Amino acid sequence: MKTADPELMRAINRLTVVDTIRRFGPIARVEICERTELSPTTVSAITAALLDDALIIPTAVGDLRDEATRGRPRVQLALNPDAAYVVGVRLTPDQITVATTNFRADVLESLTLPVRLDRQPAGVIADLVEDGVRRSVADANLPMSRIAGVCIGLPGIVERDTGICRRGPVFSEANVPLGKSLAERLAVPVTLDVDVNLAALAEHWFGRGRDxxxxxxxxxxxxxxxxxxxxxxxxxxxxxxxxxxxxxxxxxxxxxxxxxxxxxxxxxxxxxxxxxxxxxxxxxxxxxxxxxxxxxxxxxxxxxxxxxxxxxxxxxxxxxxxxxxxxxxxxxxxxxxxxxxxxxxxxxxxxxxxxxxxxxxxxxxxxxxxEIRGEDMWARGAAAMMLRDLYGAPWNTTGPAMRRLTR
Amino acid sequence: MKTADPELMRAINRLTVVDTIRRFGPIARVEICERTELSPTTVSAITAALLDDALIIPTAVGDLRDEATRGRPRVQLALNPDAAYVVGVRLTPDQITVATTNFRADVLESLTLPVRLDRQPAGVIADLVEDGVRRSVADANLPMSRIAGVCIGLPGIVERDTGICRRGPVFSEANVPLGKSLAERLAVPVTLDVDVNLAALAEHWFGRGRDxxxxxxxxxxxxxxxxxxxxxxxxxxxxxxxxxxxxxxxxxxxxxxxxxxxxxxxxxxxxxxxxxxxxxxxxxxxxxxxxxxxxxxxxxxxxxxxxxxxxxxxxxxxxxxxxxxxxxxxxxxxxxxxxxxxxxxxxxxxxxxxxxxxxxxxxxxxxxxxEIRGEDMWARGAAAMMLRDLYGAPWNTTGPAMRRLTR
DNA sequence: ATAATTTATTTTCGTCGCGGAATAAATAGG
DNA sequence: CCTATTTATTCCGCGACGAAAATAAATTAT
Structure with a gap:
C-alpha cells in the first residue's frame, strides 16, 4: 500500500489527463472534464502546466460539434509530437527491428537488420543494436541527445528491473545484462522487456485492446x-x-x-x-x-x-x-x-x-x-512502453502556483 | 485510472494505518510513522479519528524497547476487537462451516453442520446457511444487529459482483443468486466469493503469506x-x-x-x-x-x-x-x-x-x-474478506477539523 | 527534590491540490 | 450593437499533508 500526499494526487490526475489526450486525440478541456470526472479547475491547471512544458499543444480551433454552435469555441488539445523522441527495438532470432518514434509513438523511421542472432555472442548483438539505434535516429534527422529513452523487447525470460535477459532464443549465453550494456553505449535510459509485453501494450494503445x-x-x-x-x-x-x-x-x-x-x-x-x-x-x-x-x-x-x-x-x-x-x-x-x-x-x-x-x-x-501485425507494431509497442514512463515522469513546472511566481 | 482528490488521499492513508495496526499488533504511533513513512502529524490525526470512532484502542503502555529507556513512553494502539463483528461461512459439498468473529477476525464461535449439500435444492441450502449464521451469532451472545456483514465462500465459478454462483459442486442448479437471497433473509450485507480467495486472504493475514x-x-x-x-x-x-x-x-x-x-x-x-x-x-x-x-x-x-x-x-x-x-x-x-x-x-x-x-x-x-488448515481457517478468511471492506468504509468522523468543532 | 535530558505525541503553521462559484473570453444570433 | 451561450480561467474556501515548534511524560543526573 502506497502512502498518499498532494504530490501523488497531482501525479495521478496529471497522468489521467495526459492519457486522455493521448487516447482521444485532439480533445477540448470540457471533454477532458467529462471523461475524467475532474473539475474544470483541475483540468485547466493541469493542461496549463502541460502546455508550459510543451508536452501538449493547442490544435486547430475547429469545432467538431454540429457547426454553428453558439458560445466560445473549444480549443482542441493534442500531444505535442515533438515533445520527446524514443526508440523501440525488437529482437528475434532472425532479425533486429528498430523504430524511432515521436511523443505520440508515430513511427518516424524504422529499419530491419536480418541477422541470425542466435549465432552471435552477446557483445556482438549489443554492437548491432547500438548501430541500429544510431542509424535509425540519424535517419530521422535527430541527434541522439533528443532521444529520451530506448526500450528493447525480446522473447524469453527477461528481468525488467535489472535489464538482464535470463534466457531466451536470442542469446546463446544466459543472464546477459543487455540493458546496462546498451545504456552505457548509448548514454540514454534503456529498458528491457519481454517482447510480448510490448505487443500487449501496443494492442492496448493502438490495436484490438483499445476499448x-x-x-x-x-x-x-x-x-x-x-x-x-x-x-x-x-x-x-x-x-x-x-x-x-x-x-x-x-x-x-x-x-x-x-x-x-x-x-x-x-x-x-x-x-x-x-x-x-x-x-x-x-x-x-x-x-x-x-x-x-x-x-x-x-x-x-x-x-x-x-x-x-x-x-x-x-x-x-x-x-x-x-x-x-x-x-x-x-x-x-x-x-x-x-x-x-x-x-x-x-x-x-x-x-x-x-x-x-x-x-x-x-x-x-x-x-x-x-490480427496479423507487421514489425512496426512491435517497435511501436516498445516506444509506447518507454513513453508510458515518460508521461508519468516529473517535468519542469509543478503547478500553477510556481508559474505565477516565475511570470 | 481513478481520479484523485483529498478524500481519496485520506482514505488511502487511513487504510494503510489501519492495516499497519492490524498486522503489527499493538503498535505505537512512532512505529506506524516508520513503517508507513507517513508524517507524525498525519498519523496523529488519523489515529485520533480512529480512536474517536472506537475502531482502535490504546492498550497497556508497556514499552517493548529495552527496559529503562528514557523519554515519554509509547502508547500502544491496537484494533478494538469489539468495533464490529462479522460472520464467515464456508460451503463444501459435505458441510457448512460458520464462524462469528470480532473486528480482529478472532473466531468467537464456530460450528459445522455436516450436510450433503449437493443433494439439496438451493432454497434448502440458503435456509441451512441462514440457520447456521443465526445460531452462531446467538452462541456468541450477539444480536444480529451487531453483525456488520457476512461473507460466504464456496468452490466453483462465482461472480462476486452479483453474488451469483454460476456453477460448482455445491449446487445442483446453475446461476444460484445466493448472495441476494441471504442478504434478504438476514437483512445484513452479504458477499459471495470463491472459497480459495478466502484461503488466500487468510494466508496473507494470518498464515504463510504474511511476509x-x-x-x-x-x-x-x-x-x-x-x-x-x-x-x-x-x-x-x-x-x-x-x-x-x-x-x-x-x-x-x-x-x-x-x-x-x-x-x-x-x-x-x-x-x-x-x-x-x-x-x-x-x-x-x-x-x-x-x-x-x-x-x-x-x-x-x-x-x-x-x-x-x-x-x-x-x-x-x-x-x-x-x-x-x-x-x-x-x-x-x-x-x-x-x-x-x-x-x-x-x-x-x-x-x-x-x-x-x-x-x-x-x-x-x-x-x-x-500447511494443513482446519475449517476455522476458511471461515476466518471469510471474516477477513468482510473486514477488509469494513476497514476501508467511511466511518463517523472525517478528520481533526470536524472534531475540533464538535468539542 | 529538582533540573536536565530524552523520547513520544500534539499543535501550529505554511503549502498544495481539489472543487464550487464567479468572472472573463469568444462566438452566433437578433 | 447587444444578448445569449458555451468554454476557459480566476478567486476562494476546505481538507490533507509535512516541517517545525511546543508540549507531555517519563528517566537520569545533581
Missing part, C-alpha cells in the same frame, strides 16, 4: 508469448519476471511431457514441416514469412501432411488457451504474431479446441480475435 | 482451487469471476483430455481409491477426513496400489504447478486444504514433478510450502 482494460495477448512467433493487461496495466510480478507460454508443459500424444513451445511455436511448426516434407531446411528457417506463406498455401491446397501438422499445433494451442480462460477469465484474447498468417488451417482447429475445452459456464466470457 | 504481497495458494479439497495475491490484493478480473484450477485441461496417460479436477482433486483421488480397493464407497465419500487418513496410512504402510494412485495425482498436480510457475513466477506457492494430509505419498511425487518441469532459469524463483 478494454483487461485482456490477454498471445503471440505466435518463433516462440510463444503471453502478455496480460490487467486493470489497464501490464501484469507483472514484483521480480519483473514475465510469463512465458512456451514454457508451459503439456502431455504429448505418446504420453511424454513436452513444452508447448516445442509443439505449437512457429519454429516448432516450421521444423516439423521441414522434417515431414523434406525441402530446404535452411531456406525455411531463414525466411519465416515465406515459409509461413508456403505452409498456408500448401495446407489450403489440400496437402494433408501440411494440414495435419498445422491442425495438431492449433489444437494443442487451443487447449492451452482454454486453460488460460479457466485461469484468467479475460473478456478478450488477442492472437497475433507471424503465426496467424498460417490462416484457417491453424486457426480453425485452434478455435474448435478452445470451444471444446472451455469450462462449462464460461463459454460467453471470452471473445477471441486475431 | 509477502505476491503469492499463489492452491487448495486441494474436494475440488482444486487457485487463489492469487498480487501486490497485496486478491487477484480478480473485473467481471468478478475467479480462476478454477480444477477446470484446467490436461492430457491423461491414454492421450485423452481430462480436467485436472477429475484426476488430482480430493474427490477424484478418493473415488479412485474406492474403485481400486473396493471398500465402502459411501463411508469413504461421507467422511473425507477419515478417508484421507486411511489413504495416507495405507500408502505409507506400503500398499502399492494406494501409493500409486497418490503418486499419480501428485505428479499430475506437480506438472500443473510447474505451469503456474511458468505463467505467474510467484515468489511462493502455498499448498493447503485437506489433501495435504495425504502426506508425502502425494507431496513427494508432486514436488519432484514441479522440479522436473519448472522452466530452466526459474528454479530459484518459487518456493513451495504446504
Amino acid at each position: 478494454l482494460d483487461d485482456f490477454l495477448v498471445i503471440t505466435i512467433e518463433q516462440s510463444l508469448g503471453l502478455g496480460v493487461i490487467h486493470r489497464g496495466e501490464v501484469f507483472r510480478v514484483p521480480g519483473g519476471l514475465s510469463p512465458d507460454l512456451g514454457d508451459v508443459v503439456i502431455t504429448a500424444g505418446d504420453g511424454s511431457l513436452k513444452r508447448l513451445g516445442s509443439v505449437a511455436s512457429l519454429s516448432a511448426i516450421l521444423a516439423d514441416l521441414a522434417r515431414e516434407i523434406g525441402g530446404d531446411h535452411a531456406a525455411i528457417t531463414g525466411r519465416p514469412d515465406r515459409s509461413v506463406a508456403l505452409a498456408r498455401d500448401g495446407a489450403e491446397a489440400g496437402y494433408a501432411t501440411v494440414a495435419a501438422i498445422l491442425a495438431r499445433a492449433g489444437r494443442t494451442l487451443g487447449v492451452s488457451i482454454a486453460n488460460l480462460i479457466a485461469l484468467f477469465a479475460p473478456p478478450r484474447i488477442i492472437l497475433t504474431g507471424l503465426g496467424i498468417a498460417l490462416g484457417k488451417s491453424l486457426l480453425d482447429p485452434l478455435m474448435q479446441a478452445v470451444r471444446e475445452n472451455t469450462p462449462n459456464g464460461m463459454d460467453d466470457v471470452t471473445e477471441i480475435v486475431h | 509477502l504481497d505476491d503469492f499463489l495458494v492452491i487448495t486441494i479439497e474436494q475440488s482444486l482451487g487457485l487463489g492469487v495475491i498480487h501486490r497485496g490484493e486478491v487477484f480478480r478480473v473485473p467481471g468478478g469471476l475467479s480462476p478454477d484450477l480444477g477446470d484446467v485441461v490436461i492430457t491423461a496417460g491414454d492421450g485423452s483430455l481430462k480436467r485436472l479436477g477429475s484426476v488430482a482433486s480430493l474427490s477424484a483421488i478418493l473415488a479412485d481409491l474406492a474403485r481400486e480397493i473396493g471398500g465402502d464407497h459411501a463411508a469413504i465419500t461421507g467422511r473425507p477426513d477419515r478417508s484421507v487418513a486411511l489413504a495416507r496410512d495405507g500408502a505409507e504402510a506400503g500398499y502399492a496400489t494406494v501409493a500409486a494412485i497418490l503418486a499419480r495425482a501428485g505428479r499430475t498436480l506437480g506438472v500443473s504447478i510447474a505451469n503456474l510457475i511458468a505463467l505467474f513466477a510467484p515468489p511462493r506457492i502455498i499448498l493447503t486444504g485437506l489433501g495435504i494430509a495425504l502426506g508425502k505419498s502425494l507431496l513427494d511425487p508432486l514436488m519432484q514433478a514441479v522440479r522436473e518441469n519448472t522452466p530452466n532459469g526459474m528454479d530459484d524463483v518459487t518456493e513451495i510450502v504446504h
